[in-house]
Amino acid sequence: MERIIELGAAYRESKILLVAAAYNLFDYLEEPRSTLELAKTLKAEPRALELLLNALVALGFIEKTGDRYRNSPEASRYLVSSSSDYLGYWLKHANRGFAKWAKLEKAIFAEPCEEEDRLDFLLALDSIAAKRADELARAVNLEGKRSLVDLGGGSGAYAIAFAQRYRLAATIVELPETASATREILKRKGVAGIRVLEADFLRDDFGKGYDAALVSNIIHFLSEAQNRTLFRRIYDALADDGVVIVHDYILDDSRVAPREAAIFALHMLLSSGGRTYSWSEVEAWLREAGFKRFERIELSESRVVVGRKYYANLRSSPSCAKGKQPASSLTATTLSLSTSMLRRRGERSSLFGTWLTSLPYASGENAGSTTSFFPPALPYKKHLTFSLTPISS
Ligand SMILES: C[S@@+](CC[C@H](N)C(=O)[O-])C[C@H]1O[C@@H](n2cnc3c(N)ncnc32)[C@H](O)[C@@H]1O
Numbered sequence: 001m002e003r004i005i006e007l008g009a010a011y012r013e014s015k016i017l018l019v020a021a022a023y024n025l026f027d028y029l030e031e032p033r034s035t036l037e038l039a040k041t042l043k044a045e046p047r048a049l050e051l052l053l054n055a056l057v058a059l060g061f062i063e064k065t066g067d068r069y070r071n072s073p074e075a076s077r078y079l080v081s082s083s084s085d086y087l088g089y090w091l092k093h094a095n096r097g098f099a100k101w102a103k104l105e106k107a108i109f110a111e112p113c114e115e116e117d118r119l120d121f122l123l124a125l126d127s128i129a130a131k132r133a134d135e136l137a138r139a140v141n142l143e144g145k146r147s148l149v150d151l152g153g154g155s156g157a158y159a160i161a162f163a164q165r166y167r168l169a170a171t172i173v174e175l176p177e178t179a180s181a182t183r184e185i186l187k188r189k190g191v192a193g194i195r196v197l198e199a200d201f202l203r204d205d206f207g208k209g210y211d212a213a214l215v216s217n218i219i220h221f222l223s224e225a226q227n228r229t230l231f232r233r234i235y236d237a238l239a240d241d242g243v244v245i246v247h248d249y250i251l252d253d254s255r256v257a258p259r260e261a262a263i264f265a266l267h268m269l270l271s272s273g274g275r276t277y278s279w280s281e282v283e284a285w286l287r288e289a290g291f292k293r294f295e296r297i298e299l300s301e302s303r304v305v306v307g308r309k310y311y312a313n314l315r316s317s318p319s320c321a322k323g324k325q326p327a328s329s330l331t332a333t334t335l336s337l338s339t340s341m342l343r344r345r346g347e348r349s350s351l352f353g354t355w356l357t358s359l360p361y362a363s364g365e366n367a368g369s370t371t372s373f374f375p376p377a378l379p380y381k382k383h384l385t386f387s388l389t390p391i392s393s
Contacts, residue, residue, distance in 0.1 A: 002301075005128070011098075012263050016055045018098055021091035025052075026061070026079035032068035051265045051275055054255045058262035064254060119181040125217070126155030126185060132301060133161035136216075139297050140245050140306055142166040145211035149173060149237065151201045151230070152218045155185045158247070159194055159214065171195045173206045202229055209239050216247040219282065220264065221272040231289035235309060242309045244291055250303035251278040260301070279305065 020026065028041055035053060039046040053069050056062045061075045071080065078087045105113055114120075136158060142148065145168060150159040153172030163170040174182045176198040183196050199206045213234045219227050234244055249261035256262050261276045268274040282305045283294050291307030 001131070009263075012267060013059060015098060016052065016059060016263065016266065017061065018091055018095035020052065020056055020061070021079060021088045022095045024081060024088070025056075026071055026075045026088075027081050029062055029069055029071045030076065030080060032065065032070040034067050035069070038069070048269055051262075051269055054262045055266055057256035058259040064256050117181075118178045119184060122155045122178070122181045122185055126157050129155060129157035129216075132299070133157045134165075135299050136245075136247055136302075136304065137161035137165045139299060140243075140304060142168065142212055142243070145243070147171070147210045148212040148214060149206060149210040150214040150216070151206070151234070152216075153182065153196075153214070154178075154217075156182055156189075156191065156194060156196075158216050160186075160189070160191055162212070162214065163194060168212070169193075169195075171197050171207065171210070173197050173199050173201050175200060201233065202226060206233075206237060208237050210237055211239050211242050213238055213242065213244045214247065215244065219246060219248050219274075220268045220276050221274040223274065224277075224281070224285075227277070227285050228288060231285045231291070235289040235291065238309050240309065244286065244307045244309070246282055246286070246305045246307070247299075247302060248282075249276045250282060250305065251276050253278045253280050258303075261303075279303075283307075 023042060023044075025038075025042070028038055033041075035046050035050040038044070038053070039049045042049070053062065054064070057064045057069065061072055061079065062069050063072055077083055077085050079091075080086065081088055116124075140162075142162060143166060145166060147169045148159065148162050148166075149171045150156070150162075151173050153159050153174060156172050159170040159172050162168055170193075172182055172194060174196060179196050179198045186192075186194055186196070197206060215230070215234070218230070222230065231244070238244065249258070249264045251257070251261045251265075255265075255278055265275040268276065279296055286294065286305065286307040290309065292310055293308045295304075295306040297304040297306065
């Protein structure tokens with residue numbers, strides 16, 4: 001399967017090399033240069049040029065140190081015009097051929113190929129998403145959560161996986177012009193019970209009090225400013241112990257890896273003017289919005305950042321219930337007793353789990369979950385004082 005997906009997008013990698021050769025880029029990279037220096041020399045648009053340079057690093061033709069780029073040994077030998085092994089004339093010829101290949105269907109078929117409508121687009125996404133959704137839902141533990149909002153949920157593949165795995169009430173937010181395609185796919189899959197809300201997530205109200213928000217393959221078509229707006233709106237829409245899950249092609253902070261993410265940045269430049277973003281960029285927006293405790297997760301073909309919205313002033317706010325006992329006697333049983341005590345009081349049991357994650361021993365992928373994380377006896381010797389605060393205060 002992966003071979004087919006790779007071959008289907010292989011033209012992108014080919015064009016990256018052909019464009020670089022056509023503009024003699026490698027001739028200027030025998031010495032390390034920054035994007036801005038190179039953009040000036042080549043009369044190029046700096047932001048777009050940087051994406052091209054990062055993709056060339058991802059493909060192994062150039063290297064990046066700090067913010068400077070230089071040729072790899074292979075590029076110095078084959079792609080610099082003064083080299084006796086120069087292949088650039090051939091690549092320039094191939095680049096002219098690229099435009100001709102774009103007309104291949106016209107040379108063979110009488111009718112132009114079908115235009116892509118919204119449903120085709122969502123089906124295209126779904127053919128990948130449906131195969132990868134379980135991996136994401138397994139990787140992000142939403143045990144104990146009751147609701148999820150999937151912003152720009154598309155075919156619903158990811159919302160379905162989370163809803164089925166954790167028995168959540170899921171809401172997909174989709175643009176009015178796409179929502180009917182979403183509903184059609186849910187119908188074809190025989191999935192009932194997932195709400196499709198027609199709204200623009202950058203402008204419209206999409207509800208409040210969700211336990212989790214999923215932002216899958218969204219940030220790459222938005223600008224930095226739009227992503228900031230989106231995460232602020234998500235923060236406001238989440239319950240006090242809510243989590244945000246950002247799933248995308250997320251770059252290393254060097255922005256040159258993983259290879260697919262560096263190449264996809266150029267695809268998005270051409271599609272929406274967006275690009276792919278790095279771990280740190282995503283976390284910075286989340287932090288600005290108020291989220292905390294970030295977790296980075298690597299999946300087989302994509303990456304995830306999970307951020308948590310803690311109850312504001314959790315530790316300092318006045319307590320409504322207090323308990324004091326030696327931590328060594330705090331067992332799974334006493335913890336779940338405390339949880340049910342909270343439930344009886346009409347408060348959110350998951351708040352207790354959230355509070356516990358701020359303690360040094362409560363970390364790891366189950367942090368935030370009250371159901372399965374805690375060992376039978378906690379290895380803590382000190383006395384702990386815990387105070388539980390109603391979420392509504
Ligand atoms: C690239 S697709 C991602 C779909 C899905 N989340 C996934 O990971 O497969 C982006 C989706 O976001 C929707 N979308 C784009 N802008 C939106 C907006 N402002 N409000 C709501 N949905 C939006 C599009 O209609 C599209 O279905």
